[in-house]
Structure formats: C-alpha cells, structure tokens
Amino acid sequence: MKREENLKQLANSSKTWDIAVIGGGSSGLGVALDAISRGLSVILLEKSDFAKGTSSRSTKLVHGGVRYLAQGDVGLVLEALKERGKLLQNAPHLTQNQPFIIPIYTWFDRVQYSVGLKIYDWMAGKLRLGKSRFISKAETIKRLPAVQQKGLKGGVVYHDGQFDDARLALSIAMTADDAGACILNYTAVKGLVKDENGIITGLKVRDELDRKNYTLKAKMVVNATGVFADKILQMDKPGSAKMIQPSQGIHLVMDLDFLGGKDALMIPKTRDGRVLFAVPWHGKLVVGTTDTLREKAKLEPEALQKEIDFVLETAAGYLTKAPTRADVKAVFAGLRPLARPKEEGAKTKEISRSHKVIVSESNLVTLTGGKWTTFRKMGEDTVSHFQEITQELLAPSESFEMKLHGHTTHVPDGHWSGYGSDAKAIQELVKSQPELGEKIHPDFPNILAEVVWAVREEMAVKVEDVLSRRIRMLILDAQAALDSAEKVARLMAEQLQKDENWIEQELEDFRKVAEKYLIKG
Numbered sequence: 001m002k003r004e005e006n007l008k009q010l011a012n013s014s015k016t017w018d019i020a021v022i023g024g025g026s027s028g029l030g031v032a033l034d035a036i037s038r039g040l041s042v043i044l045l046e047k048s049d050f051a052k053g054t055s056s057r058s059t060k061l062v063h064g065g066v067r068y069l070a071q072g073d074v075g076l077v078l079e080a081l082k083e084r085g086k087l088l089q090n091a092p093h094l095t096q097n098q099p100f101i102i103p104i105y106t107w108f109d110r111v112q113y114s115v116g117l118k119i120y121d122w123m124a125g126k127l128r129l130g131k132s133r134f135i136s137k138a139e140t141i142k143r144l145p146a147v148q149q150k151g152l153k154g155g156v157v158y159h160d161g162q163f164d165d166a167r168l169a170l171s172i173a174m175t176a177d178d179a180g181a182c183i184l185n186y187t188a189v190k191g192l193v194k195d196e197n198g199i200i201t202g203l204k205v206r207d208e209l210d211r212k213n214y215t216l217k218a219k220m221v222v223n224a225t226g227v228f229a230d231k232i233l234q235m236d237k238p239g240s241a242k243m244i245q246p247s248q249g250i251h252l253v254m255d256l257d258f259l260g261g262k263d264a265l266m267i268p269k270t271r272d273g274r275v276l277f278a279v280p281w282h283g284k285l286v287v288g289t290t291d292t293l294r295e296k297a298k299l300e301p302e303a304l305q306k307e308i309d310f311v312l313e314t315a316a317g318y319l320t321k322a323p324t325r326a327d328v329k330a331v332f333a334g335l336r337p338l339a340r341p342k343e344e345g346a347k348t349k350e351i352s353r354s355h356k357v358i359v360s361e362s363n364l365v366t367l368t369g370g371k372w373t374t375f376r377k378m379g380e381d382t383v384s385h386f387q388e389i390t391q392e393l394l395a396p397s398e399s400f401e402m403k404l405h406g407h408t409t410h411v412p413d414g415h416w417s418g419y420g421s422d423a424k425a426i427q428e429l430v431k432s433q434p435e436l437g438e439k440i441h442p443d444f445p446n447i448l449a450e451v452v453w454a455v456r457e458e459m460a461v462k463v464e465d466v467l468s469r470r471i472r473m474l475i476l477d478a479q480a481a482l483d484s485a486e487k488v489a490r491l492m493a494e495q496l497q498k499d500e501n502w503i504e505q506e507l508e509d510f511r512k513v514a515e516k517y518l519i520k521g
Helices: 003-010 026-037 066-070 074-090 107-127 137-143 165-178 226-236 305-316 372-383 386-390 414-418 420-432 448-457 463-470 478-496 500-517
Strands: 016-022 042-045 095-104 133-135 154-163 182-184 187-194 200-207 213-223 244-255 264-267 276-281 284-288 330-339 347-352 355-359 365-369
Touching: 003 182, 016 026, 016 200, 016 386, 026 042, 026 165, 026 365, 026 372, 042 165, 042 187, 066 074, 066 107, 074 095, 074 107, 074 154, 074 372, 095 107, 095 137, 107 133, 107 154, 133 137, 137 154, 165 182, 165 372, 165 463, 187 213, 187 226, 213 226, 213 386, 226 244, 226 330, 226 365, 244 305, 276 305, 284 305, 330 365, 330 500, 355 372, 365 372, 414 420, 420 448, 448 463, 448 478, 463 478, 463 500, 478 500
Parallel strands: 016 042, 016 213, 042 182, 095 264, 213 365
Antiparallel strands: 095 154, 133 154, 187 200, 200 213, 244 284, 244 330, 264 276, 276 284, 347 355, 355 365
C-alpha cells in the first residue's frame, strides 16, 4: 500500500469514482471493502491515520453481544454472531477464540447466565466458537487465580472472539488497496462539490502532509466519520440539527498477573449497571469500560479522573489484588457515536438497531452507529444505496467471503501473527540488513524491521502511526513508547528522507499525545 502511488490516482481530475468514502475507521473501511467486492471504483479519504479515533480504542472483542441478548435484541445478536464467525475465518492472523468466565456468586446467577449463554451458543449455529458450561469453584479459581473468592460458587465459561482492532483496520485497508481501491490517510475533505440542483458530485480534498489541494468527482459520497459525522453534515447543510452524541469509554492496561491465566473475566452487571471486562491482550490485561456523555468530539480524547477511579474501584471488587493508579501502564479513551434525533427532512432507513444509513436531499449517504464486529455488514448495507442514487445496476456483495490481507492458514507465532503472511517478508528484511533485527524496546518483541515495513508498506508517516497502531506499544505501555520514540523517529526519517527538524517536531508531537495515555497523580 503506497501513499505516493495513490496520490497520483487522486490527482487524476478527469476520473469519476463510483464511491468516495470519507473516514478511515471501521465504518468507512467496511464500505470500501464491500464496494470493491462489487467491482465499483472506490476512493477512501482519512484526515488522520487509519483507525486513529474510536476504531483503535475498543475493548478488543469480536462479539455477538451477550448484553444485547439480555435486552431482547435478538436480531442484532444474530447478525453480530454471523459476522463474528466469518471474521475469525477471514482474518485468522488478527482474531482468535477467547474463553470468558463469568464468576457466579448466587445460584440465581448460575441459572440465569447458564440458560442465557446456551441460547447465545445456539444462535451462533455452525459458527459457534465453543460450548458454554458451568464450572466448579475449584476450576474457576484454577483458571482465574486472582478472582475474588469470597462467596464464589463457580463460574460460567463461554466463548467470544478477540482481535487487534488497529491492525485489522489496516488489513482491511490493504485488502481494498490490493483489489484496486485508492486508500489514503492524512487526506482531509474540505468541501462538497454540488451541481445546480444541489446534488453532490464530488469533493474538495487537501493532502495534510504537503498541503496540496485536489478536486475529485464521485457518483456517490459516503460520510463514515463516526463521532465527526456532524461536521460533514454541516458542510452539506449548514445549520443542520446535530445527529451525534459522543459517549466516552475508557480502558486501563495493566500487568496480566492481576487476573492470571488465559481466560477473560466478564462481569455482566456492576453496581451501576455497566458491563466490566478484564481481557488478556498482547501479554497485558485490558480492563474497562465506562459510558460518559461528552459534548464535543475530539480526535484524541482523554480519560477523566472519575472514569479511571470507577474502573479501578469496580475491578477491585472482583480481584484479590486491588489495582492502583501506579499499576496502570496505559489508559486510553474512545468516543462512541450515539444517535441524536435524526436530521430534519432526511430520508432515513434504519438498517438494523446497530447502525443507520441516512440519505440526505443532496444524496450524501451517512453511516452512523454500529460496532466493530458488524463493520462488513454495515458496509454492505451502505453500498446497497448505490443503485438508488445512481440508477445504475449494482452487482451482489462478495465481501462476506473475502479473505483479508495477511490471511494464512499457518498463522505465525507471537507478535508475528499480526502480520500473517507478511511476517516472512519482514523477517527477510533482517536477513538483508541484520541491524534491523534489534528490538525497539527491551520489554517488547517488536524489531526495527517492523518500523521500516510500516513506512514502506503500511502507509505510516508519523511516529504515532507506528507506536500506536502499527505496533501497539503506546496503549500497552505508554512510558515504553515514549522511551522508544527517538529510535523510531530516526529510522523513519531515514526511510522518508526527512531532516533533524522533522525528527524534533515528530518527537514533540508524539510526547503531547503519549502524555494523555499516562496516569497522572
């Protein structure tokens, strides 16, 4: 995936794209993937880096949604379970079967969760990941050594999926790129182009790196910008009612020994009704989450002190060793795009309770809501509007069967699994340049060759791109990422042919971001 080559495609002003997608998170990438699977020409524009926002800040779960089943939302759960099963087949290098244990402290909970999870299993059908079952107190303690034992009667084991969200986003981008889509990061949409009837016919775009401006033509424009959807809607119709209400969720990352074992902990209902997850991930423990309404959408949201305290206090109620602020290696916050009342006068079609596709009078197509697990179905439902907007025939979707970039039946061990079939090419780099075999940080397995690969093949152009999303060091251990920043910056500068001023600016920018991931006080 080469940025310079894709910029040349953008510079071709005579070309009319079938679909132009604004937004490079899970929603936009799902649209691009489905569109390219139908033989449409696609360009995707992301103003920052792929999955920079919400899509790299999830609980790292590919799940049907046990809590949605409890709410009676059977349709949503069926859809998500189907997508979950297929995603594990299409991206085995980035997903895995993760056993969960719900600790049981009352006999009523044993009956309630045993029955509910049997239904969950049944709904997954042939794509089921494993059978749920009740386990004894002794087995629960053996599998979750650090779980609170007072009053414990046993546990219910069930299975869901786990994934690396930022690397999956990258894999989808590369899959679409491999198939002929034009995928660009750091390319901002600055305006909508309309004809005399007010119908959108294209976009005004700026390359955020070299500040060049472009105009492109498109038959259909999709607004898939998540919590920033209102900004594009305002471009379309100034004064439009706000459609998005951001809700913040945070996660704390700590050492795995706070839980012990390979199983994840799930508490279906905490004292304030929220769900608590404690999930092993990349050798650390990810604990969350919260649900705090925020008025303003930010590209780099910051965890509130009350959110940090809530997660620590809640986790302490279920773990034998209570984690403290000093134990937190990193904290990261993400914003969910919750729906406000719909835009006045818009033609709205609610595809499911998990996501909405809205078509405005100008034919701007806006995709909102949804969850990572159903990204592909969200894309399919959005692209299905192409025929209505263009009056052109639309081929059936083929995205359900598409293997994602890096797919291999022989998934490499350890951190190399995130690269799948690309791992061999990175290891070959080390054979030709042995110095690239040096570790980026002594506490992490990642090597310098991965930085070179990220720049050459994965469109990484900033230190943060590498340390936050190509390798996940920033959200696993923020201080380790800070300690590694200069080494990464200097190697990137060599690859990108940048000078000392670039290095200094990158280090300053990265420090500002990384400080938000450190616990203060």
